[in-house]
Amino acid sequence: MRIALLSPLPPEQTGIADYAAVWRRALEEQGVSVAAPLSGQPPAASALELGWQLQRVDWSRFELAHAELGGGREREFMALEWLARHQPWLKLTATVHDPERLIWRPPGLPRQWPRWLSQGAALLMDPLTLARERRLAGRLARLVTLTDTGADCLARRMRLPAERVARIPHGNQALPAAPLPPLPPEGPLRLLYFGFIYRGKGIEDLLDALALLQEEPDTRDRVRLTLAGGAAPDIAFGRSGSYLDSLRQHAIRLGLRRNMLDWRLNLPPEQIPALIQAHHTMVLPYRESRKLAWLGQMRGTSGALSWAAACGRGVVCSNARAFAEEAAHGNGEVYPQGDSAALAWALRGLLLEPQRLARHSASAGELGAERAWPSVAAQFRRLFEAVLTERGHD
Incomplete structure (x- = not known):
């Protein structure tokens, strides 16, 4: 199985980047080939520039593209939109880290705007942003959340059947147990x-x-x-x-x-x-x-x-x-x-x-x-295998 990962990765300092790096290693240990085709590319200044970056990727090398969405991540959101339009044969999935929305703000707002202006624009444009999120969600073969609460909220807000949203918990390292420090009143x-x-x-x-x-x-x-x-x-x-x-x-x-x-x-x-x-x-x-x-x-x-x-x-x-x-x-x-x-x-x-x-x-x-990563990665592998055997849902 060959997967394209659309995600921030270290050295970027975000929780999603840290998650994606460990997720990638865990999937590879399950025998899944995971490549990050946009890794190392400079941040695109516009949707047009992002489109040029995506056009240079040989998408025929992959069976599925998986994105990590959250924290207002524009590049991954717009990359999924581009793939849905230009590579309709490619299966698309995403882990949504901040449900009940996919992106929360209109993609493409100038970063140099004052915060109050960006927030006002996000509020005014929210009906259009939500429609855009729902349109993309409808093109994804599966959305994944880390909690049941998130899965329920996301399915409702994106107007998706419950079976299109899977819950796979946040993985963690398998570490040896260590005793607690001395309990109060023996210590603070x-x-x-x-x-x-x-x-x-x-x-x-x-x-x-x-x-x-x-x-x-x-x-x-x-x-x-x-x-x-x-x-x-x-x-x-x-x-x-x-x-x-x-x-x-x-x-x-x-x-x-x-x-x-x-x-x-x-x-x-x-x-x-x-x-x-x-x-x-x-x-x-x-x-x-x-x-x-x-x-x-x-x-x-x-x-x-x-x-x-x-x-x-x-x-x-x-x-x-x-x-x-x-x-x-x-x-x-x-x-x-x-x-x-x-x-x-x-x-x-x-x-x-x-x-x-x-x-x-x-x-x-x-x-x-x-929730050790081998177990969590195996859940993702089974989900991807199921997605690849499904016929289109459009």
Whole structure:
């Protein structure tokens, strides 16, 4: 089987690029040939330039083209549109990382526009964008989401039969188990935020929750937090200055003691498992964008959650995205997004009942074993084999 992968790939610093690189290796270990025909090409400045790039590819070498869609990825979306028009014999599939939409913004909006103008244009043009998404979705042989919640939402919004949307969970590495650090009260509760560090992740809510715990006699000085992950300049810095500096200033304003916080930025991949396993639980305090709510509901998951499962660590997460589904396996706690008091209460519960940490860890380890990449890649291989035997659905 020969597949063309349309996706960002490292060194681009995005969660989808990281996912696609591991996905590609896992499929190749299943005996599937995966090539990235656009890899190394400069970003196309227009749909016309992208068309020229696509015309130079010998598509007869492939039986199927699979795209990773999400985060407003224009190139992959427009590449699928081009293939649907110019290579109608080629089977097309996509993993949709941010359902219930495929792209969320009109392709081709100038990147240099002010943010307010881009957002206004996206809102005004949304009926046309949604129609374009539905048209492309109708041409895809199969769409894949990482959660059941995402699959249900995507099928409804794209007006597709449920069987055209498959759910295959986020894969993770198969890692040896590691014991939890000493549980409270033998040691502090060690919390880890892990992922790309930029606005909208609710990290301020986590710092606020720590400040609330610091005010209570039975939880004061019993929590340590590590903030770890990617901090690429284009996402950690913006018109309002350095987000990292603003987080540090926020911690100072809250009066958090310096020994409560540790920073591990741009961690080498080989150090990630040891870092996660040095903590009791991962905290993901994401918030859903109020602006995106005008366009739909984002019901994706997070690569950080898959790392937690791989490392046998539980999670404390907000109910944003599809996190509640991902934490419903006995592997964590869920609280209402944006509610720092509720987050503090959930963390306090773990301090006072530390045996829950051990239960979460055991359930996470079982989930990680189920979702090891060989198993997940085999699900994709079977899906592609089924697609290649199907007749056209148009």
